[in-house]
Amino acid sequence: MVQNDLRNVTSVCEPRQNLSSRGIFFDDNPFDFAVPVLCAQLSISALINAFLQLVLSPVGETAFISQMWTGIAMGPSILGKFGALAATIYPKKSLYLRKTLGNFACLLFMFLVGVKMDLSMVTKSGKKALVIGLCAFLLPLTPSTVFASILKHNVTTEQNLYKSLIPIAVFQSTSSFHVIACLLADLNLLNSELGRLATSSSMVSGICSWIWLMISLMVRQSSISNKNTIPLQLLGVASMLCIIICIMRPILLWLTRETAKRKALKESHFIFIFLMILMCALLGEVNGVHFMLGPMILGLAVPDGWPLGSAIVDKLDSYVSSILLPSYFVYSCAAIDLALINLKTTGIVAMLALCSLLGKFMGTMLPSLYYKMPIIDSLC
Incomplete structure (x- = not known):
């Protein structure tokens, strides 16, 4: 660990490892590598979220509640009590990868929220x-x-x-x-x-x-x-809005007409929409506003309902909400320890x-x- 007082940062050095394991037959522990740990995290959080939804939905609780409790269950309140298990599934070195994936899931989810808004x-x-x-x-x-x-x-x-x-x-x-x-x-x-x-x-x-x-x-x-920097940031946000409204919105309208002709969303069109989502998130980060703002505004620019809006929701909604989004709640609720409540x-x-x-x-x-x-x- 190296402390740099001039930049007010702390650097932590770890041994360099490959992302994926060679397998247990070569004496590798899969949970020492990033890819197996990420797969385990996604699987466990999605499974717990599905179970909580199954239990809580009949009593009138929404998906948001089950996702939040999934994060709490994976944190120090429950899973964290089992030190060896928590250190294996959620090691500290996986924090940045987990946060990156969680934020990526969140920006996709906010894009879908914008698409669903009429x-x-x-x-x-x-x-x-x-x-x-x-x-x-x-x-x-x-x-x-x-x-x-x-x-x-x-x-x-x-x-x-x-x-x-x-x-x-x-x-x-x-x-x-x-x-x-x-x-x-x-x-x-x-x-x-x-x-x-x-x-x-x-x-x-x-x-x-x-x-x-x-x-x-x-x-x-x-x-x-x-x-x-507020005037410059406002100017940057206005520029982002102009790009979405004057450039991306006409493209989305053209994609809507093309999708209506074919009665299906082409794979290349979907990839193009995905690139626009990432570009809007990048524009938000460049302007110093939250990265979720751009994708949500882009979602609002998508024509409502059939054929484009419905096709996007059908392709993304279940995967993002049930598989990726629980990882966002896991790292968001990672600091919640119910035993420490004052x-x-x-x-x-x-x-x-x-x-x-x-x-x-x-x-x-x-x-x-x-x-x-x-x-x-x-x-x-």
Whole structure:
């Protein structure tokens, strides 16, 4: 291990090894090599996720819950208790490979979320969906951040939580379209009148949440580096939008016409779409915004439904959601150890969550009641 104080980094040196094993017959332990370890990680996380979905789906839990619990189960709370097993399946040297694969799965998933979003539903639902979506974004945000500021100045907390109170309040106040869409699908409400209104309003609040988080990330990066790069980053994001709308969108429309003629998506066309996904992720990284932003915007640019949108979802959805995406939750939840929960810290975070929950109830119910919706529908 080499510490470089000038660059504030630590370098860890390990023996150089091949990626794949020669096999047990040549006295190689497969779990000393990257490829067998990665295969084992994907297999185990996908298997546990499938089992939890089988158990939790009948009681009304969504796929998101089973994926989250898969990550927790593979972390120090359960698998981590078996030191030898955890060190074999999830050695520390596999962390960067695991994170890279998890982020790759996440960018594909966010692209699919964009493909599944039908922005025309917002216009079809009229002002009601727009007002509910905006209120569901704005009303939780204000009281949550105010409450977090009050806690920050009046309650003694550990240092990490003290720094994170405002970000926690902001994240708790935002909403995610794909979680709401999965919930509606699992409850068989997606095609109902209430489900369509919930879907369209969640698109509005989800897009507002993404814009807010993107701007917050830019401000944070500028404050850390002491450079006012926000105008340049905004210009970079605008350039990325122009590339997607003016170049990639016409290509997608042409691919839609070609797919409609052939009644099937050609392999070369699918590869071309895949390259555009990677290019959008790269543009996001170049601009210093989150790599998931570009693929999600590209997904929104894909024409909805048959033939192109449906074909992309059919090809990617099951593989990404069931095989690749659990690996993202595994590394995301790798730091969660339920045995280390501090009651005071948990209580503070729970109060922030409750405050944002009440704000979301107000943000959805008040405009719904204003538009003369029944109380039960407004609550739902």
